[in-house]
Structures are given as structure tokens and as C-alpha cells.
Amino acid sequence: MRRLYLQIYAAFLGILLLFGVLVTVASLLIPLHSQDPQLLDELGTVLSELLPGLERPVDELQAAVTRLGRLFPIHLTVRSPDGVLLAAVGPPLPAPPPERLASGWIRARGAGPTVALSLPDGRVVVARWQPRHRPFGLLRALGLLAIAIALGAYPIVRRITRRLERLQAQVEALGAGDLTVRVEVEGCDEVAQLARSFNHAADRIERLVKAQRTMLAGASHELRSPLARIRMAIELLPSADRPELQARLTQDIAELDMLIGELLLASRLDTLEALEHTEDVDMLALLAEEGARIAAEVSGEPVCIQGDPRMLRRLLRNLFENARRYAAGAPVEASVLPLVPTGVRLCIADRGPGVPEPERERIFAPFYRPTGMRERGEGGVGLGLALVRQIARHHGGDVWCVPRDGGGTCFEVTLRTTPERPLPAGG
Amino acid sequence: MAEHVLMIEDDEPLAAMLSEYLGSYGFAVTARATATDGLQLLRHGRFDALVLDVMLPDLDGFEVCRRVRAESDIPILMLTARGKDLDRSVGLELGADDYLPKPFNPRELLARLRAILRRRVPAGMPHTAPLRFGRLEIDRDARVVRVDSTERLLTSYQFELLCVLAVNAGRVMSREALLDRVRGEELDAFDRSIDVHISRIRAAIEDDPKHPRRIITVRGAGYVFAKYQDDEREM
Numbered sequence: 001m002r003r004l005y006l007q008i009y010a011a012f013l014g015i016l017l018l019f020g021v022l023v024t025v026a027s028l029l030i031p032l033h034s035q036d037p038q039l040l041d042e043l044g045t046v047l048s049e050l051l052p053g054l055e056r057p058v059d060e061l062q063a064a065v066t067r068l069g070r071l072f073p074i075h076l077t078v079r080s081p082d083g084v085l086l087a088a089v090g091p092p093l094p095a096p097p098p099e100r101l102a103s104g105w106i107r108a109r110g111a112g113p114t115v116a117l118s119l120p121d122g123r124v125v126v127a128r129w130q131p132r133h134r135p136f137g138l139l140r141a142l143g144l145l146a147i148a149i150a151l152g153a154y155p156i157v158r159r160i161t162r163r164l165e166r167l168q169a170q171v172e173a174l175g176a177g178d179l180t181v182r183v184e185v186e187g188c189d190e191v192a193q194l195a196r197s198f199n200h201a202a203d204r205i206e207r208l209v210k211a212q213r214t215m216l217a218g219a220s221h222e223l224r225s226p227l228a229r230i231r232m233a234i235e236l237l238p239s240a241d242r243p244e245l246q247a248r249l250t251q252d253i254a255e256l257d258m259l260i261g262e263l264l265l266a267s268r269l270d271t272l273e274a275l276e277h278t279e280d281v282d283m284l285a286l287l288a289e290e291g292a293r294i295a296a297e298v299s300g301e302p303v304c305i306q307g308d309p310r311m312l313r314r315l316l317r318n319l320f321e322n323a324r325r326y327a328a329g330a331p332v333e334a335s336v337l338p339l340v341p342t343g344v345r346l347c348i349a350d351r352g353p354g355v356p357e358p359e360r361e362r363i364f365a366p367f368y369r370p371t372g373m374r375e376r377g378e379g380g381v382g383l384g385l386a387l388v389r390q391i392a393r394h395h396g397g398d399v400w401c402v403p404r405d406g407g408g409t410c411f412e413v414t415l416r417t418t419p420e421r422p423l424p425a426g427g
Numbered sequence: 428m429a430e431h432v433l434m435i436e437d438d439e440p441l442a443a444m445l446s447e448y449l450g451s452y453g454f455a456v457t458a459r460a461t462a463t464d465g466l467q468l469l470r471h472g473r474f475d476a477l478v479l480d481v482m483l484p485d486l487d488g489f490e491v492c493r494r495v496r497a498e499s500d501i502p503i504l505m506l507t508a509r510g511k512d513l514d515r516s517v518g519l520e521l522g523a524d525d526y527l528p529k530p531f532n533p534r535e536l537l538a539r540l541r542a543i544l545r546r547r548v549p550a551g552m553p554h555t556a557p558l559r560f561g562r563l564e565i566d567r568d569a570r571v572v573r574v575d576s577t578e579r580l581l582t583s584y585q586f587e588l589l590c591v592l593a594v595n596a597g598r599v600m601s602r603e604a605l606l607d608r609v610r611g612e613e614l615d616a617f618d619r620s621i622d623v624h625i626s627r628i629r630a631a632i633e634d635d636p637k638h639p640r641r642i643i644t645v646r647g648a649g650y651v652f653a654k655y656q657d658d659e660r661e662m
Binding site: 220221223224225227228229230231232233235236253257281282284285286288289291292293295297298299300301302309313 | 438440441444445447448482508528529530531532533534597598599638639640643644645646647648651653654655
């Protein structure tokens with residue numbers, strides 16, 4: 001049983017059932033004749049004073065018994081010490097078992113409380129309470145109590161759990177990226193407190209995300225404005241003075257600009273739940289366009305996917321740039337094939353030195369640079385492949401680094417035609 | 428007579444350098460650091476173009492663009508250093524004529540400024556927006572192709588072929604699809620003369636026709652016109 005309100009409700013009913021069982025068992029187990037034997041003996045003595053003695057005529061005894069029957073709602077039977085019926089009001093009650101000499105209660109199915117009293121002269125009086133209005137039995141009362149609780153508990157339990165369900169729905173909506181969701185706070189119990197805490201947390205998250213977005217937009221402005229000034233200043237310098245230095249500076253600015261772009265994109269992708277802008281992208285065309293930058297050999301079939309064209313371009317550019325860096329002059333090969341039924345598989349392969357097996361997964365970690373790269377100041381800051389993976393996953397796919405037959409490395413990328421769901425793993 | 432450019436840019440050192448740079452190419456530049464000053468000056472002065480920064484201290488550049496466009500058809504070139512991909516489309520939707528992200532190549536800014544000034548069309552004249560890809564401009568009204576504002580010669584058929592490729596930039600176009608869409612000479616799909624036309628276009632517009640980056644051959648599939656090349660930044 002998964003629903004919380006059903007669990008709580010079932011617990012209520014279970015407790016009631018257990019209570020009923022315990023009461024029944026207790027009433028059966030506790031011996032009735034053990035209750036107050038002295039009191040019953042004294043009651044027998046009082047009764048012997050009220051009834052005519054054994055030596056008196058039976059008619060007189062019958063008259064006394066009848067008078068008692070009128071005064072109290074009881075059936076009464078008087079028997080001689082040897083069990084002979086002497087007088088009775090109401091139907092004659094059975095004699096107590098012969099082994100029962102002392103006064104005590106008699107258990108009788110379906111009858112009211114019955115008691116046997118031994119009189120000092122040896123006679124036995126058996127009396128049964130006969131209420132004029134039959135009161136509720138204990139079990140009936142328990143049954144009614146159970147029904148009342150069962151009816152009353154359901155709406156209470158449902159009310160509590162419905163609030164929890166609403167809270168759960170809002171938590172899920174927040175988790176799915178809707179930062180504006182809040183829960184209506186009802187009452188002042190723990191659930192209300194939980195709702196208040198959730199709203200507080202959601203406020204904080206929304207403020208933090210907004211602050212981060214503002215910071216990212218600001219960071220881009222703050223970092224790129226000085227670059228724009230430097231770029232402009234280079235253009236104003238007389239070109240006759242060290243043109244190679246001007247070209248190098250221009251190249252450095254372009255690299256710095258690209259690095260800023262990558263850092264900002266990585267931060268943005270970390271907080272991005274779903275792609276904000278998608279359109280049809282011809283992956284073969286994009287592969288050819290980006291491949292042309294490094295004279296790669298591109299082949300494949302035209303396949304369109306729904307994706308963010310700028311991010312997909314970044315993905316390919318980073319992979320081609322990576323391949324160019326390690327290809328050592330050998331041509332880079334790239335291909336695109338439809339992945340039946342709902343995806344596309346890209347492969348960008350080089351004839352470089354290859355990636356050792358332990359590093360094939362690590363190279364996708366942010367800021368990871370293979371041994372030797374950091375020392376030689378090559379390979380950027382190690383964000384390129386991390387971005388490739390982030391972008392691929394935002395398009396419902398992934399990227400793997402696999403060794404290539406004949407030497408070199410192949411980066412395989414899968415992407416979904418529509419990026420709602422991830423593609424099955426297995427590069 | 429020098430064309431007069433109003434620049435609204437709060438980065439004063441950059442504005443000064445840009446003024447000097449554009450001045451060296453014959454432009455008269457007046458710079459203002461706030462939107463309020465810029466808008467006031469624009470209402471009372473006569474300017475041929477507006478270079479507008481997106482992030483200004485007193486007003487968003489997009490809002491400035493909207494206000495200017497409400498009362499003037501002056502060509503507007505927007506500059507931004509913000510990281511948002513949507514800035515470009517928002518700027519163009521609000522009526523900006525072109526858009527350039529910082530840090531930009533000053534020569535590209537010059538080319539774009541010249542392009543938007545050329546585009547000024549007398550009222551009532553039919554006008555088709557030119558196609559612009561980095562340093563390449565295809566003016567479909569004048570049937571002229573320019574790279575860095577310099578005209579490049581193409582035959583009429585090659586110009587049509589280039590237009591079809593450029594309009595479908597970012598898509599692989601098979602030879603058959605190109606032949607279907609290009610009016611003019613009757614060519615056979617198996618006739619390699621389309622490849623000859625493509626090489627001529629490459630010779631006219633590519634920096635290195637042997638390693639083309641604008642019109643790329645996709646083996647077994649056709650040609651693709653690259654949306655972004657040169658040193659354009661698209662991210």
C-alpha cells in the first residue's frame with residue numbers, strides 16, 4: 001500500500017481491531033468465580049435473613065421469593081442443599097455444578113449475569129439479573145466506537161495527506177526547473193511548517209539562480225569589454241611595426257574570448273534544465289561546415305535533429321579542435337549516420353597517439369588535462385570535452401572516446417532527433 | 428561630405444578609439460556615454476547611422492533601439508558584450524539593422540557600417556534585405572557580392588547559384604536541388620559544369636579557394652553554404 005493516507009487509515013482500523021481482540025480475550029480468560037467471593041458470601045448471609053428458614057413451609061418461601069422478584073428485575077431460584085427446587089420467580093435457573101460449594105458467578109451463554117449464593121443453612125439461591133432495558137454489550141459499544149473512528153478518521157487523515165501531496169507536487173515542479181512554484185500554507189501544524197520551509201528554500205533558490213544569471217551576463221560584459229578595447233587598440237597601432245606581433249595578439253584575444261565563452265556556457269549548462277531554443281539542424285551540413293575549418297574529410301547522410309544550433313556547433317568545433325591538436329598533420333575524418341529509430345551517431349576520428357584506457361573517461365571531466373598538456377601549456381583549460389559531454393547530454397545523448405583501428409582516437413557522439421529522452425547507453 | 432555617425436557607448440576609451448578608427452575612414456563620429464544624452468542629440472541633430480551599445484548605464488540598449496525606431500528609420504548597428512544568444516534576434520526584431528558581438532574585428536564593424544549605410548532605400552522603393560555572413564554581403568537588389576565591402580565579380584548564373592546556397596545556409600544541397608532552384612542556364616545533373624561554377628564562386632569569395640570555408644563540398648551529398656566562418660563568434 002503506497003498512499004500515505006491509506007496507510008494511516010489502515011493503522012487506525014488495525015488499532016481498533018487489536019483493542020477489540022484484547023478485550024474479548026481478557027473477558028474470556030479472567031475467571032468469574034474469583035471475583036469477590038467474600039462479598040458474595042456476605043450477600044448470602046443477608047439473603048438468608050430475608051428468606052424464611054428451612055423449617056418454614058415452602059409457600060412462605062415462594063411468597064418471599066415472589067416479593068423479591070417484584071422489587072428487583074431478577075429471576076431467582078431457591079434449591080435445597082441436595083438440589084431440589086424449593087421456590088422460584090421466573091423460569092427455574094439451573095443448579096450450580098456439584099463441585100461448586102462456595103458462592104460465585106456462573107458463566108451462561110446468551111444470558112445476563114448469573115450468580116449462585118450459598119446460604120448458611122445449606123440452601124442455594126441462583127439469581128440472574130434481568131434488566132428491563134437491555135443495555136449495549138461491550139462488544140457492541142466497541143463496534144460503534146470503531147465505526148465512529150473509522151468515519152471520523154478518514155477525512156482527517158485525507159486532509160493531512162492531501163496537503164503533503166500538494167507539497168510533493170510543488171517540490172517536483174521546483175526540481176523540474178519551475179522556480180516560481182510556492183505552496184499555500186494552511187494551518188499552523190508541522191505540515192504547514194514544512195510548506196513554509198519549502199517556500200523559504202524555493203525563494204532562496206530562485207534568488208540564487210537569478211543572481212547567478214545576472215552574474216553570468218555581467219561577467220561576459222566585464223570580461224569582453226576590455227578585450228574589445230585591446231582589439232581596437234591593436235587595429236590602431238601602425239601595422240608596419242611588428243605585424244606578426246599584432247597577429248599573435250589578435251589570435252590571443254580570440255582564444256581568450258573563446259575561453260570566456262566556454263566558461264560562461266559551462267556555468268549556464270550546469271543550471272539549464274531544458275534547451276531554451278531549438279530548431280531543425282542539418283548535422284551533416286554542420287559537420288561539413290565545422291570540419292572545413294581544419295580541412296577534415298566529412299562523409300555521411302543528411303540527418304536533421306531538433307537541437308540548439310549554437311550548442312551543437314560548439315560541440316563539433318571542440319571535437320574538431322581537439323582532433324586537430326592531436327592529429328599531428330594526418331587528416332581528421334568525420335562521419336554522421338542516422339541511429340535508428342530516433343537518433344544520430346557522429347564520429348570524429350584522428351590518427352593521433354590515442355588516449356590511454358584509464359584516461360578515456362577522465363578526459364570529459366571539467367578542467368582535466370592529460371599528463372604533459374598542462375606542462376607544455378597546451379590543450380586550453382580542459383573545458384572543451386566537458387562541454388561536449390554537457391551539450392550531448394542536453395540533446396538526449398552522450399559522447400565516448402574509443403580507440404581507433406590502426407591507431408588514433410575516435411570520439412563517438414549520439415544525439416536524439418528530439419532531445420526529450422536520453423538515448424540508450426552503449427557507444 | 429563625411430557621413431555622420433552617432434555612437435552611444437558608455438565605454439569611453441573604446442568609443443574614443445572607435446571614433447578615431449572610423450574617422451580615419453572618412454566618418455564623422457559623435458559619441459555619447461548615456462542613452463539620455465544620445466537620444467536627445469539624435470532628436471536635434473542629423474545623423475546617417477547609429478552605433479548603439481546594448482548595456483548602457485541609464486537605459487537598456489534594446490529600449491533605446493525601440494524608441495529610436497518609433498520615430499526614425501536611421502540605420503542602427505548594435506554592439507554587445509553580453510553572453511546571451513537571444514540578444515541578436517531581440518535586437519534585430521526591435522528594428523536594429525545589424526548586430527556585432529564584442530570583441531569585434533574593427534574591419535568587420537567598418538564593413539557592416541558601410542553595408543547598413545548602403546542599404547538605405549528611398550521611401551516607396553521595393554527592397555530585399557541583403558544576405559550577410561561575416562565579411563560577405565550579397566545584395567540581391569543590386570545583384571552585387573562584396574567581401575569586406577569590396578565588390579567581387581560573378582556571372583548572373585553564379586550569382587543565382589550563390590543566392591540559392593546562401594538562402595539555404597546550414598543545409599546540404601544536392602546538385603539536383605541546386606539545378607532545380609537556379610534559374611537560367613540549362614544544366615544536366617550529371618554535368619560537372621555546376622562544379623565549375625562553384626569553383627568560380629569560391630575563387631571570388633573565399634580567402635583560400637583551395638581550402639574553401641564558405642562553400643563546402645560534402646562527398647557524395649552536395650554542397651553546404653557555411654553559416655558561420657571567418658572569425659565570427661556565434662556562441
